[in-house]
Amino acid sequence: MRSFASGLAAIALLAVSACQEPALAAESVVEAPAAKRIAKEGKGLKTAIFAGGCFWGVEAVFSHTKGVTSAVSGYHGGTARQADYKLVSSGVTDHVEVVKVTYDPSVIRYDELLRIFFSVIADPTLKDRQGPDRGAHYNAELVPMSAEQLAVAKAYLAQMKASGKWSRPIVTDIVRAQAFYPAETYHQDFAAKNPRHPYILRWDAPKVAALKRLYPSQYRAEFRRN
Incomplete structure (x- = not known):
């Protein structure tokens, strides 16, 4: 995700020209296997954090997922003082763009969220990049709570590695939970507010379409706004 200050023109150019080989790999949909290790989380709402590149797309997919009650874009790690989009997107901080997902495990389990995440959101074979975006702040990470x-998460990554579904090594990290800082207001519900934005059309709308196609029983047409 390019700096917001660079303007729509730069993002529109990116949407047309960023189809290099690594970006194409990130776009390929690989239906991840159903988890063998089923999450047993009990009753009540649960929270997990997912990092899968630009938080606009991560939030968009989970906001269309049944059982998700909230999906908040933000920054994980780093310091409160530097939890600012311009700083984070410049790559000078220790933050990673993430989405904090609150969900009802009686409707959708954590292992099912993992399957959706790796099927349509993040390419688990990419390090420090997703889609057209480059930098450690765009790394794909799981942050169990x-x-x-x-x-x-450990069992599922091991299962993915043994599945043979991906032609390259699985490199997604599991990281210890640190501080979460909500992103600026204009980033929240960005896809819903800006459905014709060039970046959303190019990179994120296809992810939501893939969710609907692969997991129709877990797809919710209505966007869950924060």
């Missing part, structure tokens, strides 16, 4: 989520 409980011991159960951690166990499920």
Whole structure:
């Protein structure tokens, strides 16, 4: 995701010209396997954090997922003072763009969120980049918020590596939960507010379409606004 200050013209140019080989790899949809290790999280809403490149697309997909009650774009790690979009997107901070997802495990389990994440949001074979975006702040990471989520995430990554579905090594990280800082207001619900934005049309609308195609029973047409 390019700096907001660079303007729509630069993003429009990016949307047309960024179809290099690594970007194409990130766009390919690979239907991830159903998890063998089923999450057992009990009753009540749960929270998990996902980093999958630009948070606009991560938020868009999870906001269309049944059982998700909230998807908030933000920054994970780093310091509160530097949790600012211009700084983070410049790559000078220790933050990663993430989405904090609150969900009802009686409707959708954590392992099912992982499957959706790796099927249509993030390419697990890419390090420090997703789609057209480059830098450590765009790395794909799982941030479990409980011991159960951690166990499920470890088991699922191991299952993915053994599945043979990806032609390159799985490099997605599991990282320890640190501070989460909500992103600026204009980033929240960005896809819903800006459906004709060149970046959304080029990179994120196809992810939502893939969610609907691959997991129709878990797709929600209505965008869950924060």
